[in-house]
Amino acid sequence: MTAAPVIDVRDLHKRYGERKVVDGLTLAVGAGEICGFLGANGSGKTTTIRMLCGLVKPDGGGGTCLGLDIVRDAPLIRRQIGYMTQRFSFYEDLTVGENLDFVAAVYEIDNRAEAVKAIIDRMGLADRTDQLAGQLSGGWKQRLALAACVLHKPKLLLLDEPTAGVDAKARREFWDLIHDMAADGLTVLVSTHYMDEAERCARIVYLSDGKIVVQGTPDEVAKGSGLVTFAATGEGLDLAARSLRAMPGVESAAVFGSALHIAGMNRAALEAATKALDSGLVWREVPPQLEDVFIHMLSQPAP
Amino acid sequence: MNGFSFRRFLALLRKEWIQVRRDPFTLRMIIALPVMQLFLFGYAINANPKHLPTGILTVDHSSYERSLLMALKNTGYYDIRPLASEAEAERGLADGELLFVVEIPPNFDRSVDRGEQPSVLVDADATDPTAIGNAAAALAGLMTALDRDLPPSMRSVPAQVPFQFNLHARYNPEQLTVLNIVPGLICIVLIISTLFVTTLSITRETERGTMENLLAMPVRPIEVMLAKVVPYIVIGYVQVVMIMTIAVAVFGLPVRGSIPLLSVALGLFIASNLALGITFSTLARNQMQAIQMAQFTLLPSFLLSGFMFPFKGMPVWAQWVGELLPTTHALRIVRGMLLKGNGITEIAPDLWPIAAFTLVVGVIATLSYRETLD
Numbered sequence: 001m002t003a004a005p006v007i008d009v010r011d012l013h014k015r016y017g018e019r020k021v022v023d024g025l026t027l028a029v030g031a032g033e034i035c036g037f038l039g040a041n042g043s044g045k046t047t048t049i050r051m052l053c054g055l056v057k058p059d060g061g062g063g064t065c066l067g068l069d070i071v072r073d074a075p076l077i078r079r080q081i082g083y084m085t086q087r088f089s090f091y092e093d094l095t096v097g098e099n100l101d102f103v104a105a106v107y108e109i110d111n112r113a114e115a116v117k118a119i120i121d122r123m124g125l126a127d128r129t130d131q132l133a134g135q136l137s138g139g140w141k142q143r144l145a146l147a148a149c150v151l152h153k154p155k156l157l158l159l160d161e162p163t164a165g166v167d168a169k170a171r172r173e174f175w176d177l178i179h180d181m182a183a184d185g186l187t188v189l190v191s192t193h194y195m196d197e198a199e200r201c202a203r204i205v206y207l208s209d210g211k212i213v214v215q216g217t218p219d220e221v222a223k224g225s226g227l228v229t230f231a232a233t234g235e236g237l238d239l240a241a242r243s244l245r246a247m248p249g250v251e252s253a254a255v256f257g258s259a260l261h262i263a264g265m266n267r268a269a270l271e272a273a274t275k276a277l278d279s280g281l282v283w284r285e286v287p288p289q290l291e292d293v294f295i296h297m298l299s300q301p302a303p
Numbered sequence: 304m305n306g307f308s309f310r311r312f313l314a315l316l317r318k319e320w321i322q323v324r325r326d327p328f329t330l331r332m333i334i335a336l337p338v339m340q341l342f343l344f345g346y347a348i349n350a351n352p353k354h355l356p357t358g359i360l361t362v363d364h365s366s367y368e369r370s371l372l373m374a375l376k377n378t379g380y381y382d383i384r385p386l387a388s389e390a391e392a393e394r395g396l397a398d399g400e401l402l403f404v405v406e407i408p409p410n411f412d413r414s415v416d417r418g419e420q421p422s423v424l425v426d427a428d429a430t431d432p433t434a435i436g437n438a439a440a441a442l443a444g445l446m447t448a449l450d451r452d453l454p455p456s457m458r459s460v461p462a463q464v465p466f467q468f469n470l471h472a473r474y475n476p477e478q479l480t481v482l483n484i485v486p487g488l489i490c491i492v493l494i495i496s497t498l499f500v501t502t503l504s505i506t507r508e509t510e511r512g513t514m515e516n517l518l519a520m521p522v523r524p525i526e527v528m529l530a531k532v533v534p535y536i537v538i539g540y541v542q543v544v545m546i547m548t549i550a551v552a553v554f555g556l557p558v559r560g561s562i563p564l565l566s567v568a569l570g571l572f573i574a575s576n577l578a579l580g581i582t583f584s585t586l587a588r589n590q591m592q593a594i595q596m597a598q599f600t601l602l603p604s605f606l607l608s609g610f611m612f613p614f615k616g617m618p619v620w621a622q623w624v625g626e627l628l629p630t631t632h633a634l635r636i637v638r639g640m641l642l643k644g645n646g647i648t649e650i651a652p653d654l655w656p657i658a659a660f661t662l663v664v665g666v667i668a669t670l671s672y673r674e675t676l677d
Binding site for chain 2: 050053054055056057074075078079081083085087088089090091092093094098102103105106107108
């Protein structure tokens with residue numbers, strides 16, 4: 001990361017009434033990076049994204065986005081970013097083509113028709129150009145929204161849970177598109193609840209109660225958690241999981257397909273637990289998965 | 304960057320126009336509402352009601368009585384039917400079957416002949432004073448009803464009057480209520496259709512979640528608001544043409560003033576409603592609040608503007624409130640131009656208050672348009 005960071009904000013604060021939604025958040029995202037924003041519902045992801053594009057004024061702190069002040073230069077920032085809202089926010093009574101044409105015109109793009117056609121082709125929306133946006137399925141709506149967000153060739157993409165309620169295939173294709181654009185130098189900040197998506201980010205930032213709890217590459221986060229994970233295969237996994245959950249030192253016990261994963265911070269306690277359970281299961285230690293780490297962090301009280 | 308961009312405005316306008324076109328229900332309402340109201344109000348509202356149900360209580364059926372009843376009938380206000388008993392009269396008045404009960408005293412003829420000046424009691428249901436006002440006033444003219452039946456010495460003597468009034472009912476010589484109602488209706492239909500649709504316009508974006516997106520795009524508040532207003536100016540004019548055509552063809556409304564000037568004045572009135580609607584729309588958090596605000600304006604516009612009741616008949620404070628409403632001024636302009644043939648000099652005093660209102664409210668709308676989600 002040699003160039004100046006695309007997002008560089010320090011000590012952001014935002015409160016709604018008594019509730020601190022964002023509480024001293026400092027974040028730097030470099031050019032061309034895909035940064036994943038994770039955290040429980042209400043942890044401040046959406047509010048942070050809105051502050052970055054000037055839709056919400058921070059109560060304290062500040063910084064820059066694309067080198068522009070997030071409070072003072074909000075209108076300038078908006079021309080250079082693409083913001084995809086959590087809820088579908090294009091016009092359902094307009095067709096796909098009309099929505100895109102509207103966006104292109106609002107951004108005063110020259111050669112509007114060409115730009116719209118290019119994005120329609122790139123996003124594979126050609127068959128649906130004349131369909132009303134309200135009649136699209138979730139996956140297509142999200143594609144339309146993404147197309148509209150990148151139409152004006154922004155330098156930064158802010159995606160707020162873009163794949164919520166979208167099927168696995170559409171999610172995969174969506175992420176392929178995002179990686180494709182990042183390869184062209186686009187910086188992406190994306191919030192998500194899906195672990196497979198988090199693993200596709202260059203860096204993840206985990207939020208809890210408006211604060212960053214941990215950040216780094218998915219590997220760093222998993223290893224840095226200090227979490228110990230054992231896996232077992234065999235018969236009677238569900239029953240074993242139930243018994244294990246009640247034992248001291250076992251923070252989580254969950255069945256993934258044919259394997260039972262248990263995780264905890266205390267290795268000795270975990271080993272004791274596996275021994276105490278006389279189930280005939282064979283245990284082996286596995287590297288902690290992101291999912292285990294997040295479940296672990298979700299169950300921790302805020303620092 | 305911060306200036307008004309015509310390209311962006313056109314983009315927004317195109318979008319609004321598509322949305323208006325795709326909403327057939329609203330479109331139908333916009334066409335059906337004025338026509339329905341015009342026929343409903345045009346035919347139904349009558350400030351000079353005639354043929355009011357009147358019951359007669361009598362025992363004699365004498366000849367003077369017949370003359371008197373004939374005279375009552377000839378005024379056009381009374382539809383007469385005999386009653387059997389006082390109880391029936393009471394019941395008729397109470398349940399609204401009868402508006403008047405005329406009680407002819409016993410031995411009416413003899414009393415008249417003797418010069419006793421007998422009283423004929425007229426019971427009227429005065430719950431709605433306007434319903435009986437003109438009919439009651441007509442009684443005064445019936446003092447001479449028996450003159451033809453009586454010997455000359457007994458006839459009513461025309462009083463020697465030092466002077467007399469000569470009423471000249473101008474602009475509406477037949478005093479047809481419809482000629483007063485229909486011009487007023489133009490203003491009322493416009494306020495209903497334009498105020499309500501724009502009141503909902505921005506709150507609808509907020510509720511559908513599209514506002515967040517719109518805010519994230521480089522559009523200026525003034526562009527958004529103008530684009531929301533312009534389609535309804537067009538629709539407002541369509542309504543005016545519809546109402547005027549029907550009013551002239553069906554109700555015989557005269558058009559004595561200049562149509563271009565009237566169009567300008569109505570355009571200004573439409574603009575004032577749209578500005579108010581947009582302001583409500585930016586102030587309201589949801590569509591429910593927006594509708595309530597619009598309704599709050601609608602009632603005084605009906606009652607205090609002079610549409611329903613004579614403006615000059617209101618107490619001074621109510622007239623002040625009325626003067627604040629664009630509808631009051633628009634009503635005067637439209638009535639004045641259509642019925643009296645008023646020109647620019649006569650309507651100017653009512654034109655500038657609408658312009659001032661539009662300006663002030665427009666500024667409030669622009670200032671209260673939230674550019675953030677806070």
